[in-house]
Amino acid sequence: MKSLFVLSIIIIFLFFNFTSAIAFDYAPEIGDIAPKFHLEGINKSLKSKKVWDLEELKGKWVVLYFYPKDFTAGCTLEAKGFSELKNDFLKYNAEIIGISADNQDSHESFCSEKAINYTLLSDPNGIISAKYGSWIPPFSDRNTFLISPQGEIKYRWISVLPLNHAKEVLNVLKKNI
Numbered sequence: 563m564k565s566l567f568v569l570s571i572i573i574i575f576l577f578f579n580f581t582s583a584i585a586f587d588y589a590p591e592i593g594d595i596a597p598k599f600h601l602e603g604i605n606k607s608l609k610s611k612k613v614w615d616l617e618e619l620k621g622k623w624v625v626l627y628f629y630p631k632d633f634t635a636g637c638t639l640e641a642k643g644f645s646e647l648k649n650d651f652l653k654y655n656a657e658i659i660g661i662s663a664d665n666q667d668s669h670e671s672f673c674s675e676k677a678i679n680y681t682l683l684s685d686p687n688g689i690i691s692a693k694y695g696s697w698i699p700p701f702s703d704r705n706t707f708l709i710s711p712q713g714e715i716k717y718r719w720i721s722v723l724p725l726n727h728a729k730e731v732l733n734v735l736k737k738n739i
Contacts, residue, residue, distance in 0.1 A: 567679055586653050589695025589705065592718060596626070596709045597693035601661070603683035604669045614659065614683055616713070623739075624709040628696035632664045632672035632682075636724045640704070641672070645679050655711070661685050662702050688712035695720075706731060708738070713719035 583668075590597060600615045616624070625644070629637045644658045651658055658680040663673070669682040683690075688697035696705040704724065707716040708731065717734050719727070 564661055570727035573675075588692065589643040589718065589720060590693075590707070590715045592715050594713055594715045596624075596707065596713050597690070599661075599683070599693075601683040601690060602666060603659075603681055604666050604673060605681040606673050606679065608681075614681060616709075619657055620713060621655075621711045623651075623654060623711060623735060625651060625656055625658045625706065625735070626661065626694070626709055627659070627704075627706040627731075628661050628691055628694060628702040629704055630701040631662060632668045633676075636704070637662070638672075638676055640722075640727055641678050642676060643724065643726070644731075645677060647728045647732055648679050650732055652733070654732075656735055657681070659683060661690060662695075663688060663691070663700060708734060710738070713731055 581612055598616050600613065603614050604613060627640070629640060631637055641660060648658060652674060660680070660682045663686050665684050665686060669684060672678060673682060685691050685702065688702065691697035691702040694705060694707060698702045704722050706719040706722055706727065707715055708718045714734060716738050
């Protein structure tokens, strides 16, 4: 009987992928220090810059959002929402950074074709996405984190809907200042 139970457990773990079911258990909580990142990316305004690091952003608010894929309908809607409000975010000393598994070439095309005016970073293996509980292989899940100038998670949105999300984030930022 005991061996049948053990065999059943082994079969369940072999045939079912539990990583996506527990991904959010690893998302940083409000009040936690934001996990560091060091990633390659693109920003049309900073053409010579190739690598971004969270440490470089100390002293600024950071809107760090994860999204599944460049050029998809939801991701385009979310990205354009942040682009349209970029100047409003800048008034509150906030930088917007998007992270997905897409490579820099895809990000560059996405920024050019969709007029995205902020930084997009590449996390092809999901290492940073996983640190933020945002990795469901092979894509990043749609999660957003508001990081204080001291590097602390002040607010988080898990599995967000892209419509009006940028406005929602801006409203929370205004309340935290």
